[in-house]
Amino acid sequence: MPSSTVQEVAPLSARSLHGAPASVVRPAYDRARLRNGIVHLGLGAFHRAHQACYTEAVIAQGDLRWGILGVSLRDARVSELLSAQDNLYSVTERHGDEARTRVVGALKGALFARKELGQVIAAIADPAVAIVTSTVTEKGYSQSPATADLDLDDADVRHDIAHPDSPRTTLGVLAAGIRRRPAGAPLTLVCCDNMAGNGDTLRKLLVQYADQFDTRLARRIETEIGCPNSMVDRIVPAATQASLAWAEARLVLRDEAAIVCEPFTQWVIEDRFAGPRPAWEDAGALLTSDVRPYQAMKLRLLNGTHSAIAYAGQLCGLETVADAMAHPLVGGFARRLMLEDLCATVAAPAGYDVRAYCHDLLKRFENPTLQHRTQQIAMDGTQKVPVRWLPALRESLAAGIERPQLERALAGWLHYLAAGRGDSGAPLVISDPGAAALAACMRETGNDTDAAKAALAHRPVFGTQPWPSAFADRLARHLCALRQGGMTALLAT
Structure with a gap:
């Protein structure tokens, strides 16, 4: 034959x-x-x-x-x-x-x-x-x-x-x-x-x-x-x-x-x-005639949550968004971040059901066939975070409102940059031209309080307007939890 x-x-x-x-x-x-x-x-x-x-x-x-x-x-x-x-x-x-x-x-x-x-x-x-x-x-x-x-x-x-x-x-x-x-x-x-x-x-x-x-x-x-x-x-x-x-x-x-x-x-x-x-x-x-309400919703709810999933997923060794959504701690964190913190910061177009939009987004994130890699979404955070997270944080802090999940997301990103390793000790692939300078200013400090203050004073990312000291203190506590017990310690509370 x-x-x-x-x-x-x-x-x-x-x-x-x-x-x-x-x-x-x-x-x-x-x-x-x-x-x-x-x-x-x-x-x-x-x-x-x-x-x-x-x-x-x-x-x-x-x-x-x-x-x-x-x-x-x-x-x-x-x-x-x-x-x-x-x-x-x-x-x-x-x-x-x-x-x-x-x-x-x-x-x-x-x-x-x-x-x-x-x-x-x-x-x-x-x-x-x-x-x-x-x-x-x-x-x-x-x-x-x-x-x-x-x-x-x-x-x-x-x-x-x-x-x-x-x-x-x-x-x-x-x-x-x-x-x-x-x-x-x-x-x-x-x-x-x-x-x-x-x-x-x-x-x-x-x-x-x-x-x-x-x-x-x-x-x-x-x-x-x-x-x-x-x-x-x-x-x-x-x-x-x-x-x-x-x-x-x-x-x-x-x-x-x-x-x-x-x-x-x-x-x-x-x-x-x-x-x-x-x-x-x-x-x-x-x-x-006006795209701004749709844009703000998408930037904060989809892109903002995506970034948080990416950094938490990278630190926990989770390769895809679907993996992260299936994780008991990271998935719950993503849902709380979107539904409790970020949803409260957007002004919806007239007649638009924001809660339904959020649940649709979460369902899309859970799609296991997409294989959307957390490493890809984590790229260029020093350009994305100032757009996706910081405006919502500033508005909330100015109104005297804490956003506990969004603050944890920010701490997770800073720890991801400064540590350069996941919770397992494996080195992370960080693709962000602006990351080295921000990470360096945090590593030069001797404790978590000074690291948080140094990060918030990094003008290329956090701007020139001072951040409230109480917010810096909370950020320092989150950095301490991350340093001592990783994302599990940060998200378990």
């Missing part, structure tokens, strides 16, 4: 896609007729599972003006993978045993800015492009967490001010493209990152940046460019070998850019566009 051989799975491409199972939804429109109408900065998994899917639905309804040119700013790998697959990739929505897979065709091209900067700037300058969206994380906008203004001490910002035609930063790339756009060509920038008033913040930072070298450009950005605020929501874990293999079994094709995410998705956008836009509302987006 002839020896059996393992059949090699074909890579995903426009040519091989016909071999996918009939259950896989695929583009039914002519991709050759698709035009570039959107440039997206930050070509990570979140954009491809979120805004690109909304745009895909609009294109599928026949509006071929809104093809997306995706731009990777820091990592060439994503753009290379997508280019090799004819810019196709799959998104599988999965909860338990239920799953639905589609191949997205909205992406017209994928560029790496450091290698193809001229093409990126030319695309933003193209009058046929009416929208630039961005998902570059909070730290990608060169904002100082302490002042909320442009970080003029950042080396890349200084480089871009001196060399505006060869920028390295998100702001620099945007400004360079806008500078070359013809007069009268309307453009809207849609920031989709987790910052309060993200559109207003982007405009402010972009104006501050342009003011350093071209005041005319700054005034143009201030008066002519649309910058609506938006709120996005979908849990999109980073790909793993297991998730890629699972997607391959669904597609019967190898998709190196495959995404497995939750079914839930939400996009709320202020209807303040400078020119034409896709009919995203036909794909399920909510267009509103």
Whole structure:
């Protein structure tokens, strides 16, 4: 008998896609007729599972003006993978045993800015492009967490001010493209990152940046460019070998850019566009006059609780959010934090059931099929904590209200940075450029009280406004409990 051989799975491409199972939804429109109408900065998994899917639905309804040119700013790998697959990739929505897979065709091209900067700037300058969206994380906008203004001490910002035609930063790339756009060509920038008033913040930072070298450009950005605020929501874990293999079994094709995410998705956008836009509302987006209540709810309830789960999970050796939610101490802590502390700090839109929203979030966190890693969520805490936790803490303390679970979450994060090891003694992988300075100022002290005070005095994270001494004392007690007995000692009380 002839020896059996393992059949090699074909890579995903426009040519091989016909071999996918009939259950896989695929583009039914002519991709050759698709035009570039959107440039997206930050070509990570979140954009491809979120805004690109909304745009895909609009294109599928026949509006071929809104093809997306995706731009990777820091990592060439994503753009290379997508280019090799004819810019196709799959998104599988999965909860338990239920799953639905589609191949997205909205992406017209994928560029790496450091290698193809001229093409990126030319695309933003193209009058046929009416929208630039961005998902570059909070730290990608060169904002100082302490002042909320442009970080003029950042080396890349200084480089871009001196060399505006060869920028390295998100702001620099945007400004360079806008500078070359013809007069009268309307453009809207849609920031989709987790910052309060993200559109207003982007405009402010972009104006501050342009003011350093071209005041005319700054005034143009201030008066002519649309910058609506938006709120996005979908849990999109980073790909793993297991998730890629699972997607391959669904597609019967190898998709190196495959995404497995939750079914839930939400996009709320202020209807303040400078020119034409896709009919995203036909794909399920909510267009509103004021996104701030939705944004505050999501930042504090979802993102705030996620961060707390991440640091508690890392310290307890829990790999995923679902693992943390199943843990008797960490899961209970997350529920109390959201339902008792954070829920009390948000002002809901009229008629919105915040408690129901909280319970829906907790159910999403418990989804065991997502494999959302705590290590991934824990990244860049010195940028996230000032947005997700500190405003709620300051408001509460000013009103004379203690938030015991949120204070424990803050202590857990500080211990995570300063100790650098989990409760088992295993070293932690800390990915946060601002972490070393904060950890160092805590380690230089001789006791928990001084460590708490040193942390709260660290202006790049905690700002210049003093924190109440009673709050610092409570934080010190939590740090003492963590040092002596880990998360078990902190959360058991």
